[in-house]
Amino acid sequence: MIPYVTRILVKSVVTLFAIATVTFIATRLSGNPIDTFLGDGLTTEGRAELIRYFQLDGSLWQQYLAFLRGALSGEFGLSFVDRRPVTEVVGDRLWASGQLLLASVGLTVALSIPLGILAALYRRSWVGSAVMMLAFTGYAVPSFILSIVMILVFSYWLNWLPVVGNATFAHFIMPTIAMSGVLIAALTRFTRNAMLDVLGQDFIRTARAKGLREARVVLRHGLGNAGVTVISVIGLQVAGLAAAGSVVVESIFSWPGIGQLLVNAALIRDYPVLQFGVITVAVAVVIINAVTDLSYALADPRIRLARS
């Protein structure tokens, strides 16, 4: 187990280093912050003065080394715009994004596992078909379309739900559904397929032959063994959600999280915020992946043994 954990840690560090480097290069290629956030009308001399002030006058290599040195000592610099440490700027937004992510994962697990089991058990009836149709539809609708349609129906026409911010429980409803829509669809399909695979196995027939109750057969023996597949899909999809889903949904619903912050920082080329924001999301993704890998091992001793 220890070599397995060590390997995951090394892999995570290498991934983070690669992401930090790519982010650094990508931000520098996208344009100069001096041109965007200070507006039109700077003289060349004025621009040069500001470039010096914001310490953007070194070569890319020098800037990169300074960035790495800072990162290793936990110093990620100040936002170009509000001149606060980026750790503070991003930290302020972490909890809001975390809440939305947890709500989305909670809703996904709560809905898609029962729906997947239902679709597997009733695969030849209308119940199974209906669940799968919903799942395919959900998978095909991107979160920004789902968001705009929900806003139109539940806010613009019916005036039932608020659209701005995260002040109350009601504020969570639409963003959570928008974030988890695709995830619910995906996980429902995977749960169904995994259950179908498992339910066709000999040991299930044996369990039934022993006279166990159907609920126990399905939940204990069926879901228990389908769990590895389901966990892997949850891990992958949640990582994707943390990385990309929040950017769109948070912008649409003015959710004060990291996604919205990253969009703003990208528009005005606030490099330090963008770099640290992406690294923070990357850390979240790496942690989720690592936890998923470890969960595999815990859920299935064969994996643990094979990998060690």
Add this chain to the structure above:
Amino acid sequence: MYRLMLTTALAAALPLAVAAQEITVGAANVSSYLDPGRDHSNVGSQFYYNSFDTLIDRDHSKLDPEWVPALATSWELIEPTIMELKLRQGVTFHNGDAMTADDVIFSLNRMMQATFPPYVVRAKDRLANFPMAEKIDETTIRIHANREEPLWETLISLQQVMIIPEAYTKALTGDPEVAEDSDFEAFALAPVGTGPYKVETFQPGEKLVWERFDDFWGETAPLERVNVVQIAETASRITALKTGEADIVTNIAPDQLSLIDNDPAMKTAGSATALFHVMIMNQNHPKLEDPRIRQAMSLAIDRDALNEALWLGKAVVPSTHTMAEMGALHQPDLVTFEYDPERAKTLLAEAGYDGFEIQFDTAPTYYTNGLLAAQAIMEMWANVGIKGKVNVQDQWSGNDPEMMARNWSNPMYFADPFGSFGVMWAPDGPSQSEGRFNTDAEYAEMWDRFRYSTDVEIRKAAYVELMDRVKADPAVLPLYRPFESWGMKNSINWAPMPGHIPYVLDFRAGSITLVGS
């Protein structure tokens, strides 16, 4: 399900219920910092007037400048280059400090003798004629100019010289006796002024809350509290207005106006922004050195058609680089820019244009409708025989010698041609320093007369000469003044005032009323 919806809707509505005299503004953008000195962005300009004062103000309900006392009660020129101002007594900053002559001198000299680079940049382009301000006694100060100044009141009422507290600012970081760069940076997150609303909460890029300042020296603010929240997405802003989460929303595009206007509970207010979207052309690009080619590039563009197609006819297409806000210097009869495709063809033939490709750079989203305008311009160029190509890139190319043409904007930083053309196209100004615009001694002399003459007629005549130069050897074509709209509930009486620079959210007494309060 219905019950759940109803319950959650009620839960949502409770914290949103607004007391009388409290409004929420859904803004497309909320500033990441609040410092009137260094800021001249469209985002920041929304917020300063409610919290800060200048020494001299103007009646913003009028298009023509009418100067009114603010933190100075009177002012006079005691010499052609020295203005003496008497300070208002009994003025209090939001932190409780009394405003003194020292605070005023500190505020003025933080710009006029700037060392903080963001201030240096702003001071150079508009306050360069003012070397310093000095305190005479506790109620009197003097501002010195290098040369006779035709725009005293205009420049002393700029956002950049709004008054801030000296002791508070210096004590924000480091040595409390010294104004360090870090003090000004800290101030931008904890701003303090003398205006009718104090900043109660500021979450950069997210939220700003103003509270009525009871010790304001002037007429009490009409609102107790104003919440400004960032709602970046247009659909969400309009919906927030409809659901009651916002009372006013900013930046509504022309094609979205009918959504609001068709709702009996909501309305819109708008105006042509005091800012030009322009096309710039590189005078020094080897292929564009012949001015006839650039004249043709300009004459081929049907700006009225762009206005109709992109702005539903609500934008303003100028005949020269002028705006109605410029008062006596507004010259609407002057024709510098025209649509004349036949003349464009003739000029191209005369110049021996051989069909080489002219690249037009644009960022994908920086200017509203910028990319669409660029694409339409390519069609218009094609109609006269110019082979054009749109190049979409985020990177600013105005300082690239290879740049041939691109979009840009010329805002009106203050209500004078000097505040727009005068800043952007000054000798050694932004355009020349980037190497795409040439001036000579003759141009500098004209610009000098236009900038510094104290005789309005001489200034106007000099401006005509400058425009003749622009026409003969074009480097810029103002396309239009974009149309900007705000949406609001019917219960709000508010509209942008003609005397302000673009985008100011003025909620002072006389600027906004709520029906029933």
